[in-house]
Amino acid sequence: METASPVEPLHLRACLARFVTGVAVVSYLADGRVRGLTVNSFTSVSLAPPLVLVSVARSARATGHLGRVPFSVSVLSASQGDLARHFAGTARGPVEVGWQWTDDDLAPTLSGAIATVRCRPWRSHDAGDHRLHLGQVVAADLRADGEPLLFHRGRFGDLGSGHAAAQLAGSC
Ligand SMILES: Cc1cc2nc3c(=O)[nH]c(=O)nc-3n(C[C@H](O)[C@H](O)[C@H](O)COP(=O)(O)O)c2cc1C
Numbered sequence: 242m243e244t245a246s247p248v249e250p251l252h253l254r255a256c257l258a259r260f261v262t263g264v265a266v267v268s269y270l271a272d273g274r275v276r277g278l279t280v281n282s283f284t285s286v287s288l289a290p291p292l293v294l295v296s297v298a299r300s301a302r303a304t305g306h307l308g309r310v311p312f313s314v315s316v317l318s319a320s321q322g323d324l325a326r327h328f329a330g331t332a333r334g335p336v337e338v339g340w341q342w343t344d345d346d347l348a349p350t351l352s353g354a355i356a357t358v359r360c361r362p363w364r365s366h367d368a369g370d371h372r373l374h375l376g377q378v379v380a381a382d383l384r385a386d387g388e389p390l391l392f393h394r395g396r397f398g399d400l401g402s403g404h405a406a407a408q409l410a411g412s413c
Pocket residue numbers: 264277278279280281282283296297298300301302303304325326328329330392
């Protein structure tokens with residue numbers, strides 16, 4: 242019988258990076274300013290009630306705010322890699338950020354996103370070095386027919402790129 246060996250963190254990260262995800266920006270208001278962070282841990286959870294989840298590192302600045310304030314999730318299009326880097330703190334240069342505001346107390350969403358959900362905080366749970374934030378969706382919008390931005394093995398891609406297409410065709 243195979244025995245479980247201790248899981249080395251970098252090896253685990255490499256294994257989990259084989260899982261293809263989309264990329265989203267979580268936005269929220271803090272100290273009168275809109276802030277955002279790039280995530281790929283965005284997950285649908287429930288339709289009734291409508292719930293979504295994001296997993297945020299305890300070390301992230303967002304951890305001091307999420308769970309207490311409304312947040313929005315903007316699903317990025319394939320052309321928004323620069324925004325993904327910007328909100329991950331790894332921008333290659335200046336990036337123009339456009340916010341779409343609504344006449345309520347919810348968090349704004351990113352212009353150009355292919356879909357958005359706006360949430361009120363529902364529950365938050367500790368999970369190791371992360372915190373899981375569940376949001377109750379109060380508004381959901383399909384914005385554009387664009388292709389999604391993908392993330393796989395530490396790289397951005399899209400459904401048509403050589404990298405993503407080869408991997409998605411089953412070569413991994
Ligand atoms: C593609 C991608 C996905 C990411 N996903 C997450 C995530 O799911 N959770 C997380 O806490 N950080 C994630 N990060 C890292 C955060 O975006 C980054 O640490 C950010 O600077 C945190 O911002 P803050 O400290 O202002 O809250 C991701 C980064 C990238 C490039």
